[in-house]
Amino acid sequence: MDRNTRVLTAARGLRTPAVGIALTLLAGCFSGSGSSSRSGELSQGIFVDSVVAGLSFSTASQQGMTDAAGTFEYRPGESVSFAVGGIRLGSAAGQELITPVELVPDADPADAAVVNIARLLQSLDADGNLVNGIQISAEIDQAVAEYVQQHRLEELDFGDDEVFEQVMAGLVASLNQAGVFDENAAARQRSPRGRLQAWQHLQDSLAQLDGAELNHQRLPVLFIHGGAGSASQFESQAQRFRANGYPLEHVAVYEYNTATGQDPFDPEQAAARNAKINAIIDQLLLSTGAQKINLVGHSMGTRVSLVYLSEEENAAKVGRYVSVDGTEVDHLPGNVPTLALWGQYVDRSVVGAENVYPPAEAPVGHIEVATSADSFERMYRFFNGEAPETSIIPQAEGEQVWIAGKAHIFPENIGAEGMTLEIYESDPNTGLRLSDVPLYRHQIDADGAWGPVRINRDATHEYALLHPEPGNDQYFYREGYGQDSFLVRLNTSLPGTGVGQYLHRSAAHTNIIIGRDKELWGDQGDNNDRLTVNDVEVVTELTAPLLQRLSSLFLHDRDSDQRSNLAAPDPLFHRLPFMSGLDLFLPASPQASETIEVRLQPRGGGADQVINVPNWPSDGVRSISVQFKDYAPTAAQD
Structure with a gap:
């Protein structure tokens, strides 16, 4: 299949059947070279972020609006300019396919201007x-034209995120007031598309143009995490859904405050949570x-889900519900078909659901049952x-x-x-860093979002x-990513708050927090995980008994006395859920010029997982966070 045929085939997949017919009629314009080879003969192309209808285009010889198939016209050698409501989006050389990427010189799909053009177009969809x-x-x-004239926005700088946010907020509010969106008739308001939302949709469109098979008919999946949890517990599952053809935006998460004092059944708190869940x-x-949508709740998230589903209008939005190692209930939640997955040594049930229990001889951890x-x-x-088709997280094809x-x-999220x-x-x-210049730098704002970033x-x-x-920086180290991931979480705390405040600090030692979204076991004999730090065993029957449900291990030089005491776990960290700690002296060097090896031999087999980190002094870098994948690398994933 040549490029032009592939473009048309993929573009048909981005549209309804009726528009597919329109593209079929257009196919004659792309036969052979995709545009006429005779100078001056009229050619046609398609504008895609999904195909976009109603977009103004102009060339030296042509002008008009893209039709239902996203079609524009140009003559060979001409540049095509695009606009909406008088806002100039940019120009590109005439060709059979133009996306927001082509409108920004030398840009990639994550460039701020590219993403903001996509955000504008997607936000304006009728x-x-x-x-x-x-x-x-x-x-x-x-x-839009009236708003542009009123505020003189013809030359909007799409590369200026701050200005763009202000413009979008005002523009969409004005359009809602004018009642131009379909949902306005039902007294609902349109919200501007978020940066990651818009990028993911554009990325899906580009992937389909490159031949990816995505199933837009699958119901979206929403995950609600448990106590002391986050979207991290669904990171690998989101990758698996993607590997099975789910569009990126079809997997979402709801994150909420799980700090002390939060109660899923408190009416005021529940109302606030339900409003946010409904917005998503x-x-x-x-x-x-x-x-x-299909809903997944884990642990405390099952209680949040139960409260949500108890309201009939909420339950009507949920096709199926998966309860993961959570609350026992004597009825079917919201009368929604339910699958209840249970972890180790559980004799609870959800009445009316399909209840699945692990065999007693093969226990499954409370966190593992969410991530496996x-x-x-x-x-x-x-x-x-x-x-x-697969439960393996495949390697990406590109480099x-x-x-x-x-x-x-954290844990306020x-x-x-x-x-x-x-x-x-x-x-x-x-x-150690390979360069003194970061490949990405971003100031975190109120929603905490960063990226997308393209990495090797x-x-x-x-x-x-x-x-x-x-003196309050925190450095994170993870295993390399072999596949795209959009639920990466870097969880920290404010100075003097959270469990991190109990790590003792000095210029002489390094503090390390080791995590995995699958319990670390140290008292299960042949089914133990083996975790060493500079060859010192740190997962033992003392730090990681089965029922400790250990997923975060804190290592520090208690009292900063430059001596280790491994006879017992750190009493403060060990009494906290999902945590433990050890008094382990890890010598630091002023310039972090030496290496600390963190090596995991995961239970169940598989290659060793190794993360090497510099020995940062803890008086400057208060802690190093090391995060292992919750699945063991296999030959199929190499």
Whole structure:
């Protein structure tokens, strides 16, 4: 299949059947070379972010509006300019396919200007359903033009995020007031598309043009984490859904405060949570055209889900519900078909649900039951009535992958506002930076979001979260990413708060927090995990008994006495849920010129997982966070 045929085939997949017919009629314009080889003969192309109808275009010889198939006209050698409501989007050389990427010189899909053009177009879609394409109605175009004239926005700088945010807020509010969106008739308000939302939709469109098979008919999936949890517990599952053809925006998470004093059943707190859950679900339903979503709740998240589903109008939005090792109930939640997945030594049930228990001789951890490949297979089959094609997280085909996420104050799960994230590629053998210049730098705002960032596949990186107050930086190290991931979480705390305040600090030693979204076991004999730090065993029957449910291990030089005491776990950290600690002296060097090896031999087999980090002094870098994947690398994933 040549490029022109592939473009048309993929573009048909971005549209409804009716528009597919229109593209078929257009195919004659792309036969052979894709545009006429005779100078001056009229050619046609398609504008895609989904195909966009109602977009103004002009060339030296042509002008008009893109039709229902996103078609524009040009003559060979001409540049094509695009605009909406008088806002100039940019220009590109005439060709059979133009996307927002081509409108920004020398840009990639994550460039601020590219993403903001996509955000504008997606926000202006008449019905909000991006699966059936973007239709900018004449009414919307006119309303935008009036707003542009009033505020003189013809030369909007799409590369200026701050200005763009202000313009979008005012523009969309004005359009809602004018009632030009379909949902306005039902007294609902359109919200501007978020940066990651818009980028993911554009990325899906580009992926389909490159031949990816995505199933937009699958119901979106929403995950609600448990206590002391975050979206991190769904990171690998989101990658598995993607590997089985789910569009990026079809997987979403709801994150909330799980600090002391939070009660899922408190009416006031529940009302606030339900409003936020509904906002996420309503946006998913609008942008995907789905009638319902599928819901997954884990641990405390099952109580949040139960309260949500107890209201009939909420339950009506949920097609199927998966309860993961959570609350026992004597009825079917919201009368929604339910699958209940249980972890180790549980004798609870959800009445009316399909209850699945692990065998007694093969216990499954409380966190593991949320993140495992086996649970994914069960969820997928329950949602779709068939087995997934794969439960393996495959390697990306290209040499680079995309990552994005949030830097959060934890466990409140709010943005680490005012901090700065710098990402450096690091030497996998030493953990040292390969360059003094970060490949990405971003100041964190109130929502905590960062990225997307394109990084080398399987390369190791340092994620330096810098605090305005000196001495409170936190550095994160993770295994390399072999596949795109958009739920990366860098969880931190404010100075003097959270469990991190109990780490003792000095210029002489390094503090390390080791985590995995799958319990670390130290009292299960042949089924133990083996975790060493500079060859010192740190997962033992003392620090990691089965029922400790250990997922975060804190290592520091208690009392800063430059001596280790491994006879017992640190009493403060060990009494906290999912945590433990050890008094382990790890010598630091002033310039972090030496290496600390953190090596995991995961239970169940598989290759060793190794993360090497510099020995940062803890009086400057208060802690180093090391995060292992919750699945063991296999030959199929290499």
